[in-house]
Amino acid sequence: MGGIRETNGSPARILVVDDEGSIVDAVATALRYEGFEVEEAATGREALSAVARFDPDLIVLDWMLPDVEGIEVGRRLRERGHRNAILFLTAKDGVEHKVEALRAGGDDYVTKPFSLAEVVARVHAILRRTAGELPGDVLRYGDLVLDEARHEVFRGETPVQLTATEFALLRFFLLNPRRVLSKGQILQNVWRYDFRGNSNVVETYVSYLRRKLDAAGPPLIKTVRQAGYMLEA
Numbered sequence: 320m321g322g323i324r325e326t327n328g329s330p331a332r333i334l335v336v337d338d339e340g341s342i343v344d345a346v347a348t349a350l351r352y353e354g355f356e357v358e359e360a361a362t363g364r365e366a367l368s369a370v371a372r373f374d375p376d377l378i379v380l381d382w383m384l385p386d387v388e389g390i391e392v393g394r395r396l397r398e399r400g401h402r403n404a405i406l407f408l409t410a411k412d413g414v415e416h417k418v419e420a421l422r423a424g425g426d427d428y429v430t431k432p433f434s435l436a437e438v439v440a441r442v443h444a445i446l447r448r449t450a451g452e453l454p455g456d457v458l459r460y461g462d463l464v465l466d467e468a469r470h471e472v473f474r475g476e477t478p479v480q481l482t483a484t485e486f487a488l489l490r491f492f493l494l495n496p497r498r499v500l501s502k503g504q505i506l507q508n509v510w511r512y513d514f515r516g517n518s519n520v521v522e523t524y525v526s527y528l529r530r531k532l533d534a535a536g537p538p539l540i541k542t543v544r545q546a547g548y549m550l551e552a
Contacts, residue, residue, distance in 0.1 A: 330354055330355050330356045331355050331356070331376045331377065331446055332355070332356045332357075332358070332373060332374065332375040332376050332377075333350050333355045333356070333357050333358075333375055333376065333377050333378070333379060333442065334357075334358050334359070334360060334366065334369050334370065334373060334375040334377075334378045334379070334403075335347045335350070335357060335358070335359050335360070335378075335379045336359075336360045336361070336362075336363075336365070336366040336369075336378060336379065336380045336381055336384070336389065336392075337361070337379075337381040337384075337408065338361050338362065338381065338383075338384055338385050339381075340361070342381070342408075343359050343361065345435060346379055346435065346438055347359050349435045349438065349439055350379075350439065350442065353439055353442075353443075355442075358373050358375070361384075362384055362385055362386045362387070363384045363386050363387025363388065363389065363391065363392045364386055364387060366378070366380065366384075366387075366389075366392050367387070367392060367395065367396070370396060370401060370403060374403070375403055376403065376404065376446060377403065377404040377405070377406060377442060377445055377446060378396075378403050378404070378405045378406070379406050379408060379438065379442070380392060380393065380405050380406065380407055380408065380425075381407075381408045381409070382407055382408065382409040382410075382411065382416075382420065383409070383410065389407060389408075389409075390407075390419065390420060390423045391423075393405050393407070393420075393423040393424040393425055394423045394424060396424060397423070397424035397482075402470065402482075402483065404426045404445045404446070404482075404483045404484075405424055405425045405426055406425070406426065406427050406428065406429065406438070406441055406442060406445060407420045407425045407427070407428040407429070408428075408429055408431060408433070408438075409428060409429075409430055409431065410430065410431040411430070412430045414519070418523060421520075421523055421524070421527070422527070424482055425482075426445050426482060426483050426484040427441050427444070427445055427484070427510075429441060444510060445483065445484075448483065448484065448487035448509060448510070456468075458490065458493040458494065459493075460493055460496045460539075460550060460552065461539070461552040462474050462475045462536055463493070463532070463536075463539065465486075465489060465490060465493055467490070470486065472486065472489065474532060474535035474536045475535065475536065477535040477536075479531050479532060479535060480531070481528070481531065484509070484524060485524060485527055485528050485531070487509050488505070488509050488524050488525070488528055489528055489532075491505060491508050491509050492540065492548075492550040493550065495550070496550045496551070497549065497550065497551050498549060498550075499543045499546050499547050499548070499549045500547045500548055500549065501546065501547040502521045502522075502547055504547070505521050505547070505548070506520075506521060525540060525548055528540065537552070539551070539552060
């Protein structure tokens with residue numbers, strides 16, 4: 320089967336990190352079957368080293384690791400400027416834990432126990448909404464500029480650092496300025512699956528995006544009660 324490829328035609332690279340060998344083996348095997356180039360790690364330190372060497376497009380990262388927790392690995396990577404997409408694996412299914420994972424730089428999460436089919440589907444979805452399918456345009460609205468080819472966002476002269484999912488969400492707003500976008504439309508076009516009917520992830524990411532954009536200028540994303548959200552200066 321053909322996995323998602325980078326712009327140079329090579330297979331997308333994925334790092335699988337978990338201290339349970341059976342999980343690493345199962346997930347890595349399933350992803351290799353999909354056509355991805357896969358490397359493995361069992362600890363947080365191994366993961367950080369592998370990212371520096373392997374530079375994966377996406378990291379499947381367990382939360383509970385024996386040395387450095389996955390959530391801390393995610394934070395360190397973001398602090399160091401790494402933009403690798405992250406899919407967290409976690410046995411913690413509370414809303415507060417999911418929010419913490421997203422705040423630590425995660426692009427998505429899967430709760431244990433999980434099916435391999437779900438992991439593979441979410442990997443594909445994350446990679447689709449990162450740079451691989453973007454046409455390379457520069458989108459503008461007011462003082463907001465999004466450069467798809469460079470994966471950069473500016474408000475005026477101020478750079479705005481976004482995760483891959485925040486970038487994809489902003490891109491969807493910029494493609495539809497001054498239009499009310501429902502949570503369902505956002506889920507379908509940004510996440511590209513129904514997220515099992517859970518639209519809370521939209522609220523979470525809109526709040527993250529607002530916080531980052533509003534730090535550099537007047538509010539841009541408005542809530543339209545019982546309808547959705549709108550990008551309007």
